[in-house]
Amino acid sequence: MKRRCVQFGSTIISDLPLTLMILLLTVVSGNATPQSADPLDKICSGVNNTYQCAQAIERSQLRKPGLASVVMRTRNGVRVKLRNGRWLTINDVEKKGDEASVVKYNFRDYSREIGYFLLHRQYYEGDDYLLIQDTTGQKSEVQDVPVLSPDKSRFVTASNGISGGYNANGVQIWRLTKDGAVLEQSFDVKGWAPSDPVWTNNQEIRLVRTFPGSHKHENFVIRFNQQRWEMGQ
Numbered sequence: 001m002k003r004r005c006v007q008f009g010s011t012i013i014s015d016l017p018l019t020l021m022i023l024l025l026t027v028v029s030g031n032a033t034p035q036s037a038d039p040l041d042k043i044c045s046g047v048n049n050t051y052q053c054a055q056a057i058e059r060s061q062l063r064k065p066g067l068a069s070v071v072m073r074t075r076n077g078v079r080v081k082l083r084n085g086r087w088l089t090i091n092d093v094e095k096k097g098d099e100a101s102v103v104k105y106n107f108r109d110y111s112r113e114i115g116y117f118l119l120h121r122q123y124y125e126g127d128d129y130l131l132i133q134d135t136t137g138q139k140s141e142v143q144d145v146p147v148l149s150p151d152k153s154r155f156v157t158a159s160n161g162i163s164g165g166y167n168a169n170g171v172q173i174w175r176l177t178k179d180g181a182v183l184e185q186s187f188d189v190k191g192w193a194p195s196d197p198v199w200t201n202n203q204e205i206r207l208v209r210t211f212p213g214s215h216k217h218e219n220f221v222i223r224f225n226q227q228r229w230e231m232g233q
């Protein structure tokens with residue numbers, strides 16, 4: 001299980017309460033260079049396995065008192081505390097003799113501001129993430145680390161599935177509602193991989209297109225056009 005190195009282009013607004021992982025990303029310059037803005041990524045420096053990386057992040061996070069009071073590691077999974085005081089357990093899946101069925105969960109972060117826990121989900125090959133709303137316990141499967149819009153009403157994920165072939169390869173835009181996260185639009189792409197999503201405003205996302213087997217990179221944008229999102233240059 002090789003680790004995918006996903007970077008996030010952004011400039012962090014320093015006065016935001018970011019113990020959370022779901023990052024509010026903005027751009028101060030149209031020519032800003034995408035770079036990793038999530039301090040959790042630094043925990044995995046030198047780690048080339050997604051599961052080992054997720055375990056290291058979870059250990060680090062659960063040493064923080066504010067998180068240890070609402071998340072705990074169990075023998076076979078993760079428990080998160082909803083706002084009503086109820087604990088929700090997310091169990092690993094592992095059938096003896098069937099390696100392909102393995103699913104391992106690790107806590108990544110919690111944002112009380114928008115009301116979501118984020119868990120990393122590791123398969124025998126490939127990985128993705130699980131969002132859990134802290135009021136309803138509603139679960140949403142997302143392809144990669146969510147990146148919040150400036151007004152926090154939506155988030156985008158950009159998943160690179162080209163290199164290993166086990167993960168989704170595309171972009172998804174989700175809308176946050178009081179009832180949970182709703183998938184608004186999905187772009188499945190072929191022949192190249194998307195990465196580094198950055199919201200330039202609430203209706204435009206700048207990303208990077210990478211072509212396999214080369215060092216060629218291109219910028220592209222996704223814009224909201226009246227009723228739907230459209231991909232362009």
